[in-house]
Amino acid sequence: MWIYEKKLQYPVRVSKCDPYMARLLLEQYGGADGELAAALRYLNQRYTIPDKVIGILNDIGTEEFAHLEMIATMVYKLTKDATPDQLKAAGLADHYVNHDKALFYQNAAGVPWTASYIQAKGDPLADLYEDIAAEEKARATYQWLIDMTDDVDLQDGLKFLREREIVHSTRFREAVEIIKDDRGKKRFF
Amino acid sequence: MVNSQVRVYKPFIGPFDPCPPLPYRTYVVPPNQYIVFQPLDWPQFSLAEALKLGTLWPNLYSPYESKSKRVEEVGSDGEPV
Numbered sequence: 001m002w003i004y005e006k007k008l009q010y011p012v013r014v015s016k017c018d019p020y021m022a023r024l025l026l027e028q029y030g031g032a033d034g035e036l037a038a039a040l041r042y043l044n045q046r047y048t049i050p051d052k053v054i055g056i057l058n059d060i061g062t063e064e065f066a067h068l069e070m071i072a073t074m075v076y077k078l079t080k081d082a083t084p085d086q087l088k089a090a091g092l093a094d095h096y097v098n099h100d101k102a103l104f105y106q107n108a109a110g111v112p113w114t115a116s117y118i119q120a121k122g123d124p125l126a127d128l129y130e131d132i133a134a135e136e137k138a139r140a141t142y143q144w145l146i147d148m149t150d151d152v153d154l155q156d157g158l159k160f161l162r163e164r165e166i167v168h169s170t171r172f173r174e175a176v177e178i179i180k181d182d183r184g185k186k187r188f189f
Numbered sequence: 190m191v192n193s194q195v196r197v198y199k200p201f202i203g204p205f206d207p208c209p210p211l212p213y214r215t216y217v218v219p220p221n222q223y224i225v226f227q228p229l230d231w232p233q234f235s236l237a238e239a240l241k242l243g244t245l246w247p248n249l250y251s252p253y254e255s256k257s258k259r260v261e262e263v264g265s266d267g268e269p270v
């Protein structure tokens with residue numbers, strides 16, 4: 001079970017009216033390497049991984065939902081006051097006719113999220129290496145998103161999220177070491 | 190600003206490229222790539238700093254600056270910025 005805290009993990013500030021950026025940010029909302037995919041991937045893999053690393057998947061999977069909320073907040077702020085004409089100019093007309101201003105799990109190109117983005121192989125090494133790759137891809141996506149805006153406040157939130165991917169990648173690589181090392185010998189950290 | 194985590198490489202420039210070639214490309218290698226298992230007793234940021242930067246550990250911190258409004262990765266002298 002989860003306990004919900006009614007606040008964001010990191011404050012989201014958006015200072016420039018740029019509805020087009022909302023469209024780009026959807027890549028991290030409902031994209032292949034986005035936060036939804038990350039959260040569902042890790043939380044699902046928990047059931048078939050050695051006990052020692054379940055906690056890592058649990059913690060990181062939970063944090064990804066906190067990141068999803070931050071992205072949602074960014075998208076919402078960038079679109080909530082936009083007129084239909086402004087959304088059209090931002091390339092969001094196709095989004096508008098299907099969803100109005102509702103958020104939807106799709107990537108920056110409008111492709112809906114699919115479970116095919118994530119994997120659960122049941123093999124701890126295969127799963128953890130997928131997770132490491134997912135973190136590096138999310139880090140790279142955040143870099144390209146940061147490159148796409150000159151809003152320093154939005155950049156600030158995105159930089160925080162990028163750094164979290166680096167920490168997650170480290171933890172998953174430690175998880176690989178933990179399961180590699182499980183050969184009956186005791187090791188203390 | 191020099192960022193020691195940035196790596197630079199020169200892509201091949203063809204004689205018939207349709208657009209003015211960009212002489213360099215860059216990518217970031219965050220410091221975690223050299224850490225197999227985080228040791229105990231690493232130095233820590235202050236809590237306020239850690240909350241802002243996204244990590245408690247200076248050894249895991251990777252700065253990244255936007256390339257928005259900049260000539261892609263190259264200064265006017267053709268050198269990487």
Ligand SMILES: [Fe+2]
Binds near residue numbers: 038064135
């Ligand atoms: Fe992550």
